[in-house]
Amino acid sequence: MKAKIHLIIVALHALSTSSVIWASDPSPLQDFCVTDNNSKVLVNGFVCKSMDGMKAEDFFTYGLYKPGNTINKLGFNVRAVNVNTIPGLNTLGVSMARIDFSPRGLNPPHTHPRATEILTVLEGELYVGFVTSNIGQTNRLFTKILKKVDVFVFPQGLVHFQFNRGHTRVVAITALSSQNSGTITIANAVFGSKTPISDEVLAKAFRGDQKTVDRLQAQFWMDNNN
Known part of the structure; x- marks a missing residue:
């Protein structure tokens, strides 16, 4: 009986460990795997194209210096740099974005189901925050006012937001721990x-x-x- 209980405990531990390991993008098994956008094969991620077809442009994008168009109801703009923008990001588990805010601009409450996010303010001042899961039936709010080159982390899957409470524009760069954070x-x-x-x-x-x-x-x- 004790042996059976021991085996059950070991199995549960293995399952819990496995769930932790697979909570983020899987680790690459090769130097890189450039996305083959012409492939019709459906996999969890993207199929690699052959080494012969790869080029430097697969690992490159440009224009992130340009301000985003914030003329919309929310007064913000996101330019994502992920696996859909740079094919060479496939399997590497990272992405980023530039976020522009007009005065009173808001990136409304949202979540990234597959990534932790780390944000740096490049210009202006930004009010940010996230809400915890219902720990003990309480959803705690953590907020901070960020100034130039301040950094803030939004844990994976938690509801968070960014708001420009001021009267000048704000520019921020954010990095995410997934090639396609959602x-x-x-x-x-x-x-x-x-x-x-x-x-x-x-x-x-x-x-x-x-x-x-x-x-x-x-x-x-x-x-x-x-």
Whole structure:
């Protein structure tokens, strides 16, 4: 009986260890694996193209110095540099983005399901924060005002935001621990899904009425695709 219990404990430990290992992008098994955009094969990631077809441009992009267009309802712009931009990032487990904020610009509450994010302010001042999971039925908010060259970390999968509370523009650079971190914008996912979530479900979840939910679902929800 003791031997069986010991085996069960070992198995559970192995499973828990495995889940930790696979929580981020898998480690590369070769120097690099440039994405083959012409391949029709579907895998978890992207198929590598042959070494003969690779070139320096596969590891390069340009233009990140250019300000992003922040003329929109939220007053911000994200230029992502990920595996879709640089094919040579495939399997390397990193990406980045430039974020521009107009005065009062907001990168609304969102999550990155596959990446931790680290942000550096290059210009201006930025109010940032993230919310913990419901530890002990409490969602704690951590916030900070960042000035030039200040750095802040947003843990993987947690809801976070960035807001320019000032009257001058803000520029930030962010790095992420995934080649393709994904973004779930909370308001978009809840009120802008296709097909819509039942207004009865949302009214009960947000303790409101169905008319308010219908009005929110009718809004245009801008994507913060970083």
